Amino acid sequence: MRSAVPSEEEQFHVYKRLFDEMAGKEVTIRLLDIGSDKLLAYHDDTVETNPALGLRALRFLFHHRDIFNQQLRAILRAAVNSEKPRIMLPMISSLDDFIKARRIVYGCRAELEQEGLPHHHKPLIGALIELPCVIEIMDELAAEADFLSIGTNDFIQYLLAADRTNEKMAEYYQPYHPAVLRSLSKIVNSARYRNTEISVCGELAHDLKYIPFLLGIGIRNFSVYPKFLPAVQKTIGKFKLSDAKIYANRLLKQNFLTGSKEVLQRLSRKHGLNETGGSSEYDQ
Numbered sequence: 001m002r003s004a005v006p007s008e009e010e011q012f013h014v015y016k017r018l019f020d021e022m023a024g025k026e027v028t029i030r031l032l033d034i035g036s037d038k039l040l041a042y043h044d045d046t047v048e049t050n051p052a053l054g055l056r057a058l059r060f061l062f063h064h065r066d067i068f069n070q071q072l073r074a075i076l077r078a079a080v081n082s083e084k085p086r087i088m089l090p091m092i093s094s095l096d097d098f099i100k101a102r103r104i105v106y107g108c109r110a111e112l113e114q115e116g117l118p119h120h121h122k123p124l125i126g127a128l129i130e131l132p133c134v135i136e137i138m139d140e141l142a143a144e145a146d147f148l149s150i151g152t153n154d155f156i157q158y159l160l161a162a163d164r165t166n167e168k169m170a171e172y173y174q175p176y177h178p179a180v181l182r183s184l185s186k187i188v189n190s191a192r193y194r195n196t197e198i199s200v201c202g203e204l205a206h207d208l209k210y211i212p213f214l215l216g217i218g219i220r221n222f223s224v225y226p227k228f229l230p231a232v233q234k235t236i237g238k239f240k241l242s243d244a245k246i247y248a249n250r251l252l253k254q255n256f257l258t259g260s261k262e263v264l265q266r267l268s269r270k271h272g273l274n275e276t277g278g279s280s281e282y283d284q
Helices: 008-021 060-065 066-079 096-116 132-145 153-158 179-194 209-219 226-236 241-252 258-271
Strands: 025-031 084-089 123-131 148-150 195-200
Touching: 008 066, 060 066, 060 096, 060 153, 066 084, 066 096, 084 148, 096 123, 096 132, 123 132, 132 153, 148 153, 148 179, 153 179, 153 195, 153 209, 179 195, 179 209, 179 241, 179 258, 209 226, 209 241, 209 258, 241 258
Parallel strands: 025 084, 084 123, 123 148, 148 195
Antiparallel strands: none
16 A cells, blocks of 8 residues: 555554553564565565565565565564564575574664664564475474464465465365365474464464364464454364364364365354354455
8 A cells, every 4th residue: 555665663653552552462573475465566576477476475575685674673673662572474485494584683683782772682483384395394493483373375275276366266275175184283283392382374263164173283372353253262162172183183084175075064064163254354
């Protein structure tokens, strides 16, 4: 909606208001996550032939250090009195990505120190899991990150090579695909092994049909748009964790899409979980 990138000062005032109003509470800020269906009117680099596989999110920030540094400096300054500021790095594709980005955070912190500007010294730094390539390095990534979040929308579409915004691909964008379910379980297992907090966001986080499965594989934090909270909380309250684990294991044993779908449908009918809760522009 803007014609130019917001300055460090503009961002600082927005973030400061957020931290002030959430005093004493945990605040997570995801860094600029543009690309694909989220474009910047003021930057030509966001217009690409294949934006889903292009210069998006952290890749864009690495190429535009001025924008990257402005946002980090604004966050660190605004969080000076915050108890629990957290910075989430979007679209991590390797350990190298994460460590490089973390060093940039530390570099901005050192700059602010030299300039004598008040700032937070130890923000927690986490990773948004959206790319299937990190599945095989999850143990190491979970050991490095302070927290993790699974961005289910992009994760599923990249894993299945199916554009979730393309109606013609609807039959291929299936969250109940055995590869999706098993991958999610592997990611959560790595996080729990390293005692790293992990949450889930995106449409799957408020799709009531999948909540028992997510509980069963170990998810304890759901990031959802506020209007979905009542339905999500009510659904969580319907299940014992022991039952959710049994159900999740049953789903994980399925080899075919048809088998996973049948198990999902049976549970949905039994507990009235057919309503997804809708979607919103925040579910990226």
